[in-house]
Amino acid sequence: MELQLALDLVNIPEAKQVVAEVGEHIDIVEIGTPVVINEGLHAVKAIKEAFPHLRVLADLKIMDAGGYEVMKASEAGADIITVLGVSDDSTIKGAVAEARKQGKQVMVDMINVKDIEGRAQELDAFGVDYICVHSGYDHQAEGKNSFEELAAIKRVVKHAKTAVAGGIKLETLPEAIQAKPDLVIVGGGITGQSDKKSVAAKMNQLVKDA
Numbered sequence: 001m002e003l004q005l006a007l008d009l010v011n012i013p014e015a016k017q018v019v020a021e022v023g024e025h026i027d028i029v030e031i032g033t034p035v036v037i038n039e040g041l042h043a044v045k046a047i048k049e050a051f052p053h054l055r056v057l058a059d060l061k062i063m064d065a066g067g068y069e070v071m072k073a074s075e076a077g078a079d080i081i082t083v084l085g086v087s088d089d090s091t092i093k094g095a096v097a098e099a100r101k102q103g104k105q106v107m108v109d110m111i112n113v114k115d116i117e118g119r120a121q122e123l124d125a126f127g128v129d130y131i132c133v134h135s136g137y138d139h140q141a142e143g144k145n146s147f148e149e150l151a152a153i154k155r156v157v158k159h160a161k162t163a164v165a166g167g168i169k170l171e172t173l174p175e176a177i178q179a180k181p182d183l184v185i186v187g188g189g190i191t192g193q194s195d196k197k198s199v200a201a202k203m204n205q206l207v208k209d210a
Ligand SMILES: O=C(CO)[C@H](O)[C@H](O)COP(=O)(O)O
Pocket: 006, 007, 008, 032, 033, 059, 135, 136, 137, 165, 166, 167, 168, 185, 186, 187, 188, 189
């Protein structure tokens, strides 16, 4: 099991500072959607150049033009690019085809997908690399999490890796890893803490022991 740090509420210098602090305790660093909106793909390039040993995920949440956007994120140095599960099949297939060409990976974000199991089966057949259940900020504000959805995709996904994201904290991590996802994604649970390094180290330990 691996740990991904999501950076959402930072600019490029702040992102570098956080990764310098916790980098040894994470496997993947995510350049979150708000960072890409504020800074563009320069943020992906800057982090990949500064930390070439870490895999970098560009959380583009692609909804259309899958092939083109995966190509642009790949050129910036992203190793993994996100596409929305609610997108048209052609968008997902285009993203996967381009990722294969570039030697990159596609993660599908299942945010707002209604038929989680059915869509996960379809996506798995399209050859996506990761399927991620995700309670976004607006769902988190309503007290929701994705732990049941994780158990649901684990029942049907045969090839893709599974991931879980959305409001995971040190206290809720044991519940998140119960269904044995391949990847746990944590943003505010690390970046919102005063001692980020120690929290990241504890989370990494739990993830690696699971
Ligand atoms: O994609 C996101 C929001 O859309 C976040 O990166 C994801 O939810 C992880 O961050 P947090 O742990 O703070 O919820």
